Amino acid sequence: MKRLFALLALVGAVGFGAPAWAEEKAAAPEVAVAQVAEAAPAMAVVAAAEPAAAAAPALVPNKGDTAWIMVCAALVILMSIPGLALFYGGLVRTKNMLSVLMQVFVVFSLITVLWVVYGYSAAFTEGNAFFGTLDKLFLKGVTPESVGATFSKGVVIPELAFIIFQGAFAAITCGLIVGAFAERAKFAAILVFMVIWFTLSYIPMAHMVWYWAGPDAYTDAAAAEIAGATAGFLFQKGALDFAGGTVVHINAAIAGLVGAYMIGKRTGLGNVAMAPHSLTFTMIGASLLWFGWFGFNAGSALEASGGAALAMVNTWVATAAAALSWMFAEWILKGKPSMLGAASGAVAGLVAITPAAGFVGVMGGIIIGLLAGIVCLWGVNGLKKLLGADDSLDVFGIHGIGGILGAILTGVFVDPALGGTGVYDYVANAVAPFDMTTQVISQLWGVGTVVVWSGVVSIVAYKLVDIVIGLRVPEEEEREGLDLTSHGESAYHH
Numbered sequence: 304m305k306r307l308f309a310l311l312a313l314v315g316a317v318g319f320g321a322p323a324w325a326e327e328k329a330a331a332p333e334v335a336v337a338q339v340a341e342a343a344p345a346m347a348v349v350a351a352a353e354p355a356a357a358a359a360p361a362l363v364p365n366k367g368d369t370a371w372i373m374v375c376a377a378l379v380i381l382m383s384i385p386g387l388a389l390f391y392g393g394l395v396r397t398k399n400m401l402s403v404l405m406q407v408f409v410v411f412s413l414i415t416v417l418w419v420v421y422g423y424s425a426a427f428t429e430g431n432a433f434f435g436t437l438d439k440l441f442l443k444g445v446t447p448e449s450v451g452a453t454f455s456k457g458v459v460i461p462e463l464a465f466i467i468f469q470g471a472f473a474a475i476t477c478g479l480i481v482g483a484f485a486e487r488a489k490f491a492a493i494l495v496f497m498v499i500w501f502t503l504s505y506i507p508m509a510h511m512v513w514y515w516a517g518p519d520a521y522t523d524a525a526a527a528e529i530a531g532a533t534a535g536f537l538f539q540k541g542a543l544d545f546a547g548g549t550v551v552h553i554n555a556a557i558a559g560l561v562g563a564y565m566i567g568k569r570t571g572l573g574n575v576a577m578a579p580h581s582l583t584f585t586m587i588g589a590s591l592l593w594f595g596w597f598g599f600n601a602g603s604a605l606e607a608s609g610g611a612a613l614a615m616v617n618t619w620v621a622t623a624a625a626a627l628s629w630m631f632a633e634w635i636l637k638g639k640p641s642m643l644g645a646a647s648g649a650v651a652g653l654v655a656i657t658p659a660a661g662f663v664g665v666m667g668g669i670i671i672g673l674l675a676g677i678v679c680l681w682g683v684n685g686l687k688k689l690l691g692a693d694d695s696l697d698v699f700g701i702h703g704i705g706g707i708l709g710a711i712l713t714g715v716f717v718d719p720a721l722g723g724t725g726v727y728d729y730v731a732n733a734v735a736p737f738d739m740t741t742q743v744i745s746q747l748w749g750v751g752t753v754v755v756w757s758g759v760v761s762i763v764a765y766k767l768v769d770i771v772i773g774l775r776v777p778e779e780e781e782r783e784g785l786d787l788t789s790h791g792e793s794a795y796h797h
Contacts, residue, residue, distance in 0.1 A: 362457065362458075363459075364450055364461050365458070365607075368453070368460050368605070369460055369464055370607075371611070372460055372464040372465065372602060373464050373467075374602075375468060375598035375599075375601065376464065376467045376471050376598065376602070377598070378594070378595045378597060378598025378599070379468065379471035379472060379475065379595060379598050379599050380471050380474075380595075381591060381595040382471075382591065382596065383407060383411045383474055383475040383478050384407065384411055385591060386591030386592045386595055387407055387475060387478050387479070387592065388404045388588070389404075389584045389588030389591065390585055390588025390589050390591075390646075390650070391403045391481070391482050391485065391588070392404050392581070392585075392588070393580065393583065393586075394579040394585055394695075394696050395485050395486055395579070396486065396578075397580040397784075397794065397795060398783070398786055398787070399785050400581075400794035400795070401790060402485075402486075402490070402784075402785035402789055402790060403481070403482075403485055405790055406478075406485075406490065406493055409494065410478050410481065410493070410494070411474045411475070411477075411478055413477075414470075414477045414478075414497065415470055415474050417498065417501060417502075418466075418469075418470035418473050418474070419441070419442055420440070420441055421437060421440055421441075421502075422470070422501065423439060423466050423470065424437050424440050424442075424443075425437065425502075426473075426506045426509040426513075427469070427509075427510070427514060429533050432536040433507045433510060433511060434506070434507055435506075442466070445462055445463065445466070447463065449462035452517040453605040453606050454518060454605055454606065454610070455518065455608075456518045456729070457519065458606060460605060460606075465605075468602060469509075472509075472547060472551060473509070475551070476505055476547070476550070476555050477497045477500070477501055477505065477555070479551070479552070479555040479698060480497075480555050480558045480559045481493060481559075482559065482695060482697075482698045483556075483560060483563045483694045483695060483696065483699065484562045484563055484695060486569055486785065487567075487775055487776060487781050487785075488562075488566055488774060488775060489774060489775065489776055489789075490785075490790070492768045492769075492774050492775075495768050496562075496764050496765060499763075499764040499767065499768070500558055500760060504558065504757045504760040505554060507756070508554050508753055508757070509550050511536040511537040511538070511752065512538060512550050513550065514534060514535040514538060515533070515534040515535065515538050516530035516531075516533055518729045521729035521730050522730070527729070536752070540748040540749070541726075541741070541742065541748075542745045542746060542749035543658065543662060543713050543717060543742070543746065543749075544710065545657065545658055545659060545660045546614070546657045547603075547658070548654070548706045548709045548713070549750065549752075549753045550753070551657070551706075552654050552703070552705065553703055553710065553753045553754065554753050555757075556699045556701075556702040556704075557703065557753070557761060558757050558760075558761040559698035559702075559703075560692060560694060560698070561757075561758060561761040561765060562774075563693055563694045563695070563699075565765045565766070565769070565774065567693070567775065568692075568693035570778055570782060582642050582646075585642075585643065585646055586646050589646035589647075589650055592649075592653065593622055593649055596622070597615050597619075600615065600617070600618045601614040601615035604661055610661050616665055616668070617656050617659070617660045617668035618656055618660055620669050621653075621655065621656035621671050621672030621675070622649050622652040622656070624668075624673045624676070625648045625652025625653075625672040625675045625679075626648040626652060626676065627676065628648065628672070628674075628675075628677050629644050629645065629647060629648025629679065629680050630644050630645045632677050632680050644680070647701060648676040650701055651678075651680075652672040652676060654675070654679075654705035654709065655671050655674070655705040655706070655708050656672060656709060657709060658709045658710045658713045659671060659713040659717070661724070662713055662717040662723055663717060663722065663723045664716070664722025664723055664724075666722055667712075667715075667721055667722055667723060670712075670716070671708070671709060671712050671716065674712070675705050675709065679700060679705050679708075681704075682697070682700035682703070682704035683700035683701065686700060687699075711743060711750065713746060714742040714743035714745065714746035715743065717737075717742065718737055718742075719734065720737075725737050
């Protein structure tokens with residue numbers, strides 16, 4: 304029966320599950336399936352539940368919840384532009400600053416359009432365990448009156464608010480990938496790769512982890528059996544991901560690592576100075592990421608609630624803990640604390656707490672942050688040397704290793720005995736008995752699936768793009784810099 308439990312937990316009376324999205328119809332309003340939060344940015348799926356009784360009053364969104372999700376969506380957009388763009392831009396050489404800004408900015412725009420055209424429909428409608436349908440192609444049938452469920456029974460928010468919130472998640476995920484092959488990839492190749500990868504890796508992972516029929520579908524054991532069979536593959540496996548540890552971070556990191564291998568190392572690596580050209584921009588970018596991440600994680604609760612507050616506090620303290628642990632570890636190893644180390648540690652903490660934010664207690668969040676700073680420091684140094692890939696901006700070392708660490712530790716610190724919220728059973732309307740071994744195994748299912756899925760899709764996508772367009776710019780263009788050779792502009796004129 305454990306696989307029938309809705310996978311998201313509650314704090315007190317607040318439920319953390321995947322929101323149910325449905326569009327209201329004149330005669331018979333539907334309360335449909337929803338999203339599972341990281342369970343990543345709260346990623347929900349759209350599935351239809353049983354029509355409400357004709358006499359039942361239509362559910363009306365609370366204005367506070369609506370305002371909260373809209374603000375959080377804007378914060379997630381801020382994470383990409385300008386947050387991620389400045390963080391990455393400061394880490395490359397002066398001659399490539401504008402190219403990185405351009406890549407993040409345009410990838411964000413591209414994925415935004417694709418999300419509305421078909422991405423949302425394929426991720427958050429009921430199809431099979433891996434993909435939804437195209438029933439909501441071009442947002443067909445979605446109106447200002449359409450609503451979707453949250454993690455509490457009988458509580459809804461406007462579907463359009465959910466759409467932009469989830470779309471911002473999809474866009475930043477694709478943007479994260481470009482850091483792995485910065486300073487050497489063709490702009491056209493990046494765009495074509497993103498279309499393929501978004502379609503075949505991001506969408507199915509979002510569906511697998513976050514799609515379910517929503518809390519209102521879990522009325523009794525029989526109904527739960529039916530609803531559970533319509534959920535995404537990893538949701539059925541019991542994997543918890545409050546805001547995107549698997550869907551966003553590990554997914555993007557694997558794509559980046561594969562790209563670093565297939566595109567090859569930067570010309571002159573090891574012989575030419577490749578130090579970051581502006582740690583000032585990197586620090587500003589990291590700070591904007593931290594600020595926007597409150598929307599990313601706390602917004603995944605889908606309500607202005609105590610659960611959102613828990614996710615917000617964990618995002619605050621885990622990030623601070625990781626910045627400190629990375630800095631002190633580096634200080635011990637290298638003799639000096641660095642701004643780059645503190646900023647990198649902060650991002651590592653943000654990544655690691657993402658899958659756990661709404662599930663673990665505050666002390667669990669601090670422990671996850673402290674471990675993330677140290678483990679990810681090893682990821683960008685020792686592990687990077689072992690792998691031998693030129694992951695330019697350490698996408699795998701931070702997002703991959705941090706995401707894996709956070710996903711696994713979610714299964715540990717969600718334990719109520721360790722201050723976590725536990726796993727909520729929407730049939731019993733109470734927190735279910737907790738088995739740590741079972742939950743960690745479920746988390747490993749999530750990690751293993753995304754590593755294999757994203758890896759295979761990425762290899763195929765890069766190969767296709769290489770055959771048709773070519774992945775890498777010519778050596779002379781790389782030496783001159785992508786700002787001028789790819790875009791005819793310079794970031795600076797001095």
